Amino acid sequence: MLSIKNLHASVEGNEILKGINLEIKAGEVHAIMGPNGSGKSTLSQVLAGNEAFEVTEGEVTLNGEDLLELETETRAREGIFLAFQYPVEIPGVSNLHFLRTAVNAMRKHRGEEEMNAAEFMKLAREVSQQVDLDPGFLKRGVNEGFSGGEKKRNEIMQALLLQPKLAILDETDSGLDIDALKVVSDGVNALRAPDRAILMITHYQRLLNHIVPDYVHVLADGRIIKSGGRELALELEEKGYGWLGIQDDNASN
């Protein structure tokens, strides 16, 4: 489904990704782990098409199509979804309006009919309950005054609504207490499907207890230095990043 070859990317002239190679097939769940500053978030932003990052070399294809050629919004409509680590607020724009606009943009792209307000309301209420969010929050401004946990649940709810082909989850576990982590993980597990791939980005192993990946990759200094199965994450937890010769500021966690 997703094929990344020798991907280099930089921001403001600093090279962050220094040759990433990664193949993800439909139905698979991949986890990318690594210390702060290793380029994990950059990889997710580059795949989603954040124009703040410049791709200097390499190629990325989604189902054979050149992803890097596509505008951000086109990538989204083609099925790339990014759950943000720090979702930004859009004051005054109701969550409901925002979500319906997004869902309808996707539907239009697929040649489907747009959903009217009543239909969408019904769907949104159902999905919001799936991530344990009070439907009342749909009327609030996008991420406006949301707690950290609410923001993360809101991101997963959006993934459930938009039904992407590739869901990229950027540190979706950070800042969550154990109950919220459970809710979010259940939401992500509900996303697992034979025709969908999930790419999880995380610093810690604990998320992987809830969402069990098929593959684990360790990213350091802009390169994938080790890949393996589920056991690689456990080994990392036990031995720390230092085991692979990587500096990690947060090693004590």
Next chain:
Amino acid sequence: MATTDNEVKELIKREYEHGFVTEIESDTFEPGLNEDVIRRLSEIKQEPEFMLEWRLKAYRRWVEMDEPEWAHINYPKVDYNAISYYSAPKRPEDMPQSLDEVDPELLRTYEKLGIPLHERAKLAGVAVDAVFDSVSVATTFKEPLEKAGVIFCPISEALQKYPELVKKYLGTVVPPGDNYFAALNSAVFSDGSFVYIPKGVRCPMELSTYFRINAANTGQFERTLIIAEEGSYVSYLEGCTAPMRDENQLHAAVVELVALDDAQIKYSTVQNWYPGDEEGKGGIYNFVTKRGACLGKNSKISWTQVETGSAITWKYPSCILRGDNSVGEFYSVALTHNFQQADTGTKMIHLGKNTRSTIISKGISAGRSSNSYRGLVKIGPGAEGARNFTQCDSLLIGDRCAAHTFPYIENRNKSAIVEHEATTSKVSDEQMFLCRQRGIDPEQAVSMIVNGFCKEVFKELPMEFAVEAGKLLEVSLEGSVG
């Protein structure tokens, strides 16, 4: 950030959809302003004698005055002798007596603008007065309004039919010598709307005036006077458009509102005069004086404005809170784009006891435009317990526009409470990225973000206008960010 200038430029291409010219035969005065012109104007309008005197007095004041320079706007000096002060569609008869007699070309013009001059039109709850250049061409729903005792007619007609009423209130809120443009308007105003709501009457429908400048090199100087007697209520809407022309055109209006005891006036404006092109060529100079007097106790005047048009906007809809417990409100969205300049805000003059005022101003700047909020909150010595709350928010789109805030506070009463809050923000790249990552078009994203920013003001607009205002912002912003 990677948002390039090219993208911004690409997106800034904006179409002004009301820019067409109506080919219609007009009677237009030769350009120029002198006492003879005023006499001719007054004669054509068949005005009572006192009106001519009033105009001439205003003209003599105006000649002595200097154009104000304190506003944060720049424009070449206006040559007041190059402007024609009267233009009216030519008609076989004097004035149309009913809608059926209105020139079909004119009806088509208003249809094109989406303004129904047919009474069975879908916008049924709204009575419309349509002012085309210097004259009112049609007023709808006269009958149901008359039944309620409401007078809603062109001010030129009011001067003939209700001269005493007009004489009693005209110039009491905005005196002819108030400022340069008010003096000019007092001398040469051609038409506008007159509204009178009798005691205890709640006006049965929204009243609305649509102003259209069509003729070239013509100024529009309309005058609106609204009187709400004791315990009455009226909601009045005003819309404006003009053709695209390379020359700047002058619009200097005066609006006066009078609210007596327990009366309420809600005045909403969607101003969409031609803003000029991408290079800043052409567009309307909009120099407007709007003021309401809360004369009676417990009276309330509420201004809501959505200003997206005009090359230059100079406008401060204000409230004089004379009656005890009276309330003044000002809700404003001012959007500037390309080379537009706006210096707009309000004055809240607290004179009565326990008077309250609220100011919510949302300024949006895009392109190379300049957008200023200028507001005065004045508390007189007798305004025991007066309260004001002001919130001034600016939103910047792109990096070549400017936003300014000039708040003035004069407080002469220790018991008064005055609050002022101000914020400046940008449509951030992060917000844009979030929207686009969810499949939303950049343009739609900007308009969504801006609409969210304006929400507090839009909710004050009457329903039909709120929808229109949202759409208008969308069109006005077409292409302001990448």
